[in-house]
Amino acid sequence: MAKTIAVIEGEDSAPEAIRPVVELLSNLLPDASWVYPEVGESAMSKFSTTFPPEARECIDSADTTLFGSTSGPSGAALRYLRWGKETFANVRPCKYMTGCSSPLQSPEGIDFVIVRENLEDLYVGMEGGLGELEFLEKVGRTARRNISQYGTGRYAVKVITEAGTQRIVRFACELARKRNSKRKVTCVTKHNMLSETDGYFLEIAKGIVGDYLDLEFESFIVDDCACRLVLEPQAFDVVVTPNLYGDILSDVAGGLLGSLGMAASGCYGQNYAYFEPAHGTAPDIAGTNTINPTATILSAVMMLEYLDYESIARQLYRATEHVYQQGISLTPDQGGNASTSDFVDAVGDCLERLPRIPS
Numbered sequence: 001m002a003k004t005i006a007v008i009e010g011e012d013s014a015p016e017a018i019r020p021v022v023e024l025l026s027n028l029l030p031d032a033s034w035v036y037p038e039v040g041e042s043a044m045s046k047f048s049t050t051f052p053p054e055a056r057e058c059i060d061s062a063d064t065t066l067f068g069s070t071s072g073p074s075g076a077a078l079r080y081l082r083w084g085k086e087t088f089a090n091v092r093p094c095k096y097m098t099g100c101s102s103p104l105q106s107p108e109g110i111d112f113v114i115v116r117e118n119l120e121d122l123y124v125g126m127e128g129g130l131g132e133l134e135f136l137e138k139v140g141r142t143a144r145r146n147i148s149q150y151g152t153g154r155y156a157v158k159v160i161t162e163a164g165t166q167r168i169v170r171f172a173c174e175l176a177r178k179r180n181s182k183r184k185v186t187c188v189t190k191h192n193m194l195s196e197t198d199g200y201f202l203e204i205a206k207g208i209v210g211d212y213l214d215l216e217f218e219s220f221i222v223d224d225c226a227c228r229l230v231l232e233p234q235a236f237d238v239v240v241t242p243n244l245y246g247d248i249l250s251d252v253a254g255g256l257l258g259s260l261g262m263a264a265s266g267c268y269g270q271n272y273a274y275f276e277p278a279h280g281t282a283p284d285i286a287g288t289n290t291i292n293p294t295a296t297i298l299s300a301v302m303m304l305e306y307l308d309y310e311s312i313a314r315q316l317y318r319a320t321e322h323v324y325q326q327g328i329s330l331t332p333d334q335g336g337n338a339s340t341s342d343f344v345d346a347v348g349d350c351l352e353r354l355p356r357i358p359s
């Protein structure tokens, strides 16, 4: 059945990446419908809100959403896609493509996925003044001070729940089985300092992997993991981690491939998924048509897989890989001098030239 895909372009450089990619995808999926929920600044001027009910309905009735990236105006739509749709698993692959400008001497064989818990941790957005917490009369385990001794200051709440952790670890284990690669799950926390929250995450993870005895399991403290990702990235398969560490480690992963322009991402829930590059809006290069669209293309590959367009997904991945192998249409972040549109055109050319992958 033909699919409906909602597109939210986002701000700054993001539309420069997403527009040519949607054009490319439209050729690949001639039967698909592309809808554009009106959000952000244009919705504000028309509906006096950045996320009107019409936009929500448009997202709800679509099979999925392809999102550019937001610096704020499309933030309400993004919050709906995450917390409204409960897309709890943020999957961020890091796979080396021959020809990409990795700073490593031997990047061949890098192929791991970060599975970041997407709804909890410090991202619940519960912050405030320390005075609000004085009633707790709690003494910090390490600093041995109570709240009132700190004077004026702020706090942020870190939430790790049993159900949230169980479902993300289970998701990571299922993914390790499906990838059928190293069949390994690495849990990353800071349980030595945060035994109540990260210690809980790790404890739950250890319990869940008991149901997956066919998988190898290991755990690292996040700072150690950051170092290992640089020193021996080929050792990783599926990394499962709370929200904030996942966000930070995925930029490390982008760095392993030479730039954030390579960092794709998909956010999956029980009944919905949306896809967006892991990088931000790259405001410093907005208007130059030089944003690397690879992260958007690879996010689209994940979207095609989600929509069961498996062979088209593989074709698009292979064409992108081919452009890196040729090395002549790369964007400046990858050491080339091609524009965003040149890169997408080169992928389009490869799609036409390479033999079709049967479905």
Ligand code: ATP
Pocket (backbone or CB within 6 Å): 070, 259, 260, 261, 262, 278, 279, 280, 281, 282, 283, 284, 285, 290, 291, 292, 293, 295, 333
């Ligand atoms: P966020 O906090 O939302 O991740 P940010 O402003 O911290 O956003 P980015 O927008 O990701 O970070 O940009 C960080 C740097 O990486 C900038 O110099 C930007 O130009 C560069 N960058 C990010 N994405 C790309 C891309 N796709 N192609 C080229 N450069 C990029």
